[in-house]
Amino acid sequence: xxxxxxxxxxxxxxxxxxxxxYTPRGGIRDRGELALACEAVLKAAADCGLAAxxxxxxxxxxxxxxxxxxxxxxxxxxxxxxxxMVWGGGGGGCYAAIAQAASAVxxxxxxxxxxxxSLCQGQGQRYGQGYDVPHGPAFLDPFGMFSPPLMLAPxxxxxxxxxxxxxxxxxxxxxxxxxxxxxxxxxxFRDRPLTLARYLEARMIxxxxxxxxxxxxxxxxxxxIVTTHERARDLKGRPVSVLAAGQxxxxxxxxxxxxxxxxxxxxxxxxxxxxxxxxxYGKAGIGPRDVDTAQIxxxxxxxxxxxxxxxxxxxxxxxxxFVQDGHIGWPDGSLPLNxxxxxxxxxxxxGLNLAVEGVxxxxxxxxxxxxxxxxxxxxxxxxxxxxxx
Amino acid sequence: xxxxxxxxxxxxxxxxxxxxxYTPRGGIRDRGELALACEAVLKAAADCGLAAxxxxxxxxxxxxxxxxxxxxxxxxxxxxxxxxMVWGGGGGGCYAAIAQAASAVxxxxxxxxxxxxSLCQGQGQRYGQGYDVPHGPAFLDPFGMFSPPLMLAPxxxxxxxxxxxxxxxxxxxxxxxxxxxxxxxxxxFRDRPLTLARYLEARMIxxxxxxxxxxxxxxxxxxxIVTTHERARDLKGRPVSVLAAGQxxxxxxxxxxxxxxxxxxxxxxxxxxxxxxxxxYGKAGIGPRDVDTAQIxxxxxxxxxxxxxxxxxxxxxxxxxFVQDGHIGWPDGSLPLNxxxxxxxxxxxxGLNLAVEGVxxxxxxxxxxxxxxxxxxxxxxxxxxxxxx
Numbered sequence: 216x217x218x219x220x221x222x223x224x225x226x227x228x229x230x231x232x233x234x235x236x237y238t239p240r241g242g243i244r245d246r247g248e249l250a251l252a253c254e255a256v257l258k259a260a261a262d263c264g265l266a267a268x269x270x271x272x273x274x275x276x277x278x279x280x281x282x283x284x285x286x287x288x289x290x291x292x293x294x295x296x297x298x299x300m301v302w303g304g305g306g307g308g309c310y311a312a313i314a315q316a317a318s319a320v321x322x323x324x325x326x327x328x329x330x331x332x333s334l335c336q337g338q339g340q341r342y343g344q345g346y347d348v349p350h351g352p353a354f355l356d357p358f359g360m361f362s363p364p365l366m367l368a369p370x371x372x373x374x375x376x377x378x379x380x381x382x383x384x385x386x387x388x389x390x391x392x393x394x395x396x397x398x399x400x401x402x403x404f405r406d407r408p409l410t411l412a413r414y415l416e417a418r419m420i421x422x423x424x425x426x427x428x429x430x431x432x433x434x435x436x437x438x439x440i441v442t443t444h445e446r447a448r449d450l451k452g453r454p455v456s457v458l459a460a461g462q463x464x465x466x467x468x469x470x471x472x473x474x475x476x477x478x479x480x481x482x483x484x485x486x487x488x489x490x491x492x493x494x495x496y497g498k499a500g501i502g503p504r505d506v507d508t509a510q511i512x513x514x515x516x517x518x519x520x521x522x523x524x525x526x527x528x529x530x531x532x533x534x535x536x537f538v539q540d541g542h543i544g545w546p547d548g549s550l551p552l553n554x555x556x557x558x559x560x561x562x563x564x565x566g567l568n569l570a571v572e573g574v575x576x577x578x579x580x581x582x583x584x585x586x587x588x589x590x591x592x593x594x595x596x597x598x599x600x601x602x603x604x
Numbered sequence: 605x606x607x608x609x610x611x612x613x614x615x616x617x618x619x620x621x622x623x624x625x626y627t628p629r630g631g632i633r634d635r636g637e638l639a640l641a642c643e644a645v646l647k648a649a650a651d652c653g654l655a656a657x658x659x660x661x662x663x664x665x666x667x668x669x670x671x672x673x674x675x676x677x678x679x680x681x682x683x684x685x686x687x688x689m690v691w692g693g694g695g696g697g698c699y700a701a702i703a704q705a706a707s708a709v710x711x712x713x714x715x716x717x718x719x720x721x722s723l724c725q726g727q728g729q730r731y732g733q734g735y736d737v738p739h740g741p742a743f744l745d746p747f748g749m750f751s752p753p754l755m756l757a758p759x760x761x762x763x764x765x766x767x768x769x770x771x772x773x774x775x776x777x778x779x780x781x782x783x784x785x786x787x788x789x790x791x792x793f794r795d796r797p798l799t800l801a802r803y804l805e806a807r808m809i810x811x812x813x814x815x816x817x818x819x820x821x822x823x824x825x826x827x828x829i830v831t832t833h834e835r836a837r838d839l840k841g842r843p844v845s846v847l848a849a850g851q852x853x854x855x856x857x858x859x860x861x862x863x864x865x866x867x868x869x870x871x872x873x874x875x876x877x878x879x880x881x882x883x884x885y886g887k888a889g890i891g892p893r894d895v896d897t898a899q900i901x902x903x904x905x906x907x908x909x910x911x912x913x914x915x916x917x918x919x920x921x922x923x924x925x926f927v928q929d930g931h932i933g934w935p936d937g938s939l940p941l942n943x944x945x946x947x948x949x950x951x952x953x954x955g956l957n958l959a960v961e962g963v964x965x966x967x968x969x970x971x972x973x974x975x976x977x978x979x980x981x982x983x984x985x986x987x988x989x990x991x992x993x
Contacts (some may be wrong), residue, residue, distance in 0.1 A: 219765055250660070280689060283691050283692070283853075284692075284853065285743075287853065294852070294853075294879060295851075295852065295853040296850065296851065296852050296883075297851055298691045298696070298700075298853060299688070299690060299691055299700075299704070300689060300690070300691035301688060302671060302672050302687045302688055302689035302739055303672070303673075307687070311687075311688075314713070315616075315688070315704075318707055318711055318713065319707075321711075322707055322710075322711070324703070324707065324850060327898060354674075461683065461685065461713060462684075462685065462686055463683070463685050464672075464673065464676065464683075464684040464685060464687060490683060494685075498903075
């Protein structure tokens with residue numbers, strides 16, 4: 216018992232959350248990404264009553280321009296024991312950042328780690344346009360894969376073809392998330408209702424992605440404070456447990472679509488995320504049926520469908536029907552998804568705002584609250600986390 | 605006993621090392637940084653008899669252009685469970701990369717992690733010239749801090765002034781390392797003997813740095829395989845223990861010299877690395893007197909002097925005399941340093957080739973072998989590691 220209690224005490228949790236305002240691209244002009252990153256971290260610290268000067272770890276991902284040393288100087292942190300910029304883009308990096316923070320506090324490498332992401336596409340690179348990736352000019356550009364929609368469309372197109380996914384099924388994802396956004400005052404598209412007709416009439420970005428299948432380009436930042444349960448006892452509010460978190464990539468994922476669509480079925484569809492899912496469910500000691508709500512990385516609606524399968528909520532090719540049958544809607548679905556509106560309708564803070572919403576759900580504070588939510592999955596095929604109340 | 609044995613079995617070690625050829629800048633034209641990174645990783649795997657396909661973690665640092673997904677595709681790794689690009693530049697990143705790999709294998713997040721760095725200044729950015737750092741144009745350029753020598757010279761200048769460091773004492777660092785390089789067939793400057801007269805006659809780069817105080821710009825790559833002792837038993841050769849490894853930064857370090865030279869004495873001189881040193885010595889259960897050889901991050905000779913003090917080999921301001929008294933030379937010094945020639949004379953692979961040399965020392969395979977070496981310190985003020993035989 217003592218050992219179990221000690222184990223529980225040293226386990227990682229998310230004690231605080233913080234968000235700046237989220238605006239359409241270019242909406243924030245009076246301060247830069249760095250100032251927003253600091254604002255989000257300070258809000259997350261204040262949320263749990265932590266003195267910001269106690270933060271001794273800073274973890275972001277995907278080449279956040281607000282690198283740890285600038286954050287340290289700007290926040291006036293006296294000592295940094297972990298500064299990390301996790302590789303893996305948004306989807307492969309965001310929940311891996313939580314995993315690194317959790318490992319750090321569990322091993323004693325750091326005590327209070329701020330996981331943050333600041334992303335102003337109005338100030339820097341627009342992800343919907345030309346996109347800088349290392350070796351992109353050599354390996355991606357010759358195939359026309361200049362930006363994420365172009366890189367990822369072939370995977371979605373094959374998935375759609377292989378399983379006969381209907382336009383209306385992809386639309387159901389976008390519509391459900393927009394509906395959630397309508398109740399979330401922080402959502403960029405809170406006042407922009409969407410109908411199936413409007414979805415279908417919208418312009419094609421690159422097949423099969425129509426406009427409303429694609430996440431937003433926007434400005435904003437958010438942050439989490441990760442610490443141990445033992446330390447969180449001295450803070451404000453109720454911490455949310457990190458039951459499991461990790462990173463994983465198998466051929467066909469990380470390549471940004473480079474040839475993935477030509478790979479065997481398992482790989483093109485899930486990037487091997489099925490093994491990541493098995494590993495995390497095993498560590499948390501739960502299965503898909505125990506998940507009350509999931510926040511699935513929705514850079515494009517089709518990847519929500521694929522990840523419903525990857526994370527075991529339905530079988531291969533069944534996600535279209537699963538969504539069509541109303542499982543993902545709030546409040547009546549069996550698995551309400553992206554309850555703040557997701558990347559499609561709340562904001563695209565590269566996955567981390569989905570984690571903030573996951574914490575809100577387990578605190579009972581979502582604007583689309585799932586009743587008695589105890590387990591929340593944060594999922595991309597290349598990084599994921601399971602949070603528990 | 606069983607628990608202690610298990611603890612020992614799950615502790616991290618370095619099982620394999622690999623290096624490409626090291627050449628002056630521009631010396632490698634027939635293959636790119638990515639190919640070199642792969643070559644180094646494959647050599648490190650072969651060195652310990654590991655099938656490369658077993659590698660499930662890839663960790664580099666300082667925006668290595670050979671990002672994990674490209675490495676995964678190029679090496680044909682079936683599953684990646686950890687891909688990390690550690691923040692912190694060379695000095696703050698290189699031993700932190702070892703720390704991340706060690707944490708990963710100790711926690712079970714991954715089994716065999718390749719830590720690698722490929723750096724061809726003939727193909728990409730020249731560190732000695734204009735230097736891209738995030739927010740550099742806003743915060744560094746107005747003060748003329750366009751590149752590492754310019755960023756770091758003010759710290760060295762103040763240190764030199766405060767403690768009356770002599771030119772001949774800084775020279776003693778450069779001369780000792782060049783002497784070590786003369787015995788190392790891999791060293792870029794193996795055939796370029798240096799004399800005090802030549803050191804003093806060389807042009808000033810930026811006060812107090814003369815040409816031979818500065819590390820090289822060169823091409824090459826190196827890698828380590830990190831795993832647990834338990835797994836290493838099934839591999840070839842004798843693994844070297846990672847007794848402690850970590851990252852740390854306090855105000856005045858990470859900023860690349862931004863205002864650091866105006867900080868209180870402790871900070872400008874060590875970047876707060878003293879606390880990192882205390883932490884790692886404590887974890888390893890040793891003190892400076894137990895260290896048989898150290899490989900100290902020598903981007904500039906003056907920082908070797910400062911870190912001799914930071915890591916407790918002598919008191920504040922005493923390093924000039926320590927070096928002058930012959931302590932760092934091979935074979936007769938009490939603490940032979942950078943025994944392969946270091947960044948100044950072997951190659952500048954951003955700190956990681958110093959780790960390779962540290963492993964060689966503890967295997968008894970250095971070309972400037974320290975007799976019966978059992979403990980090797982790898983040190984920068986912002987990341988460090990202690991290796992044991």
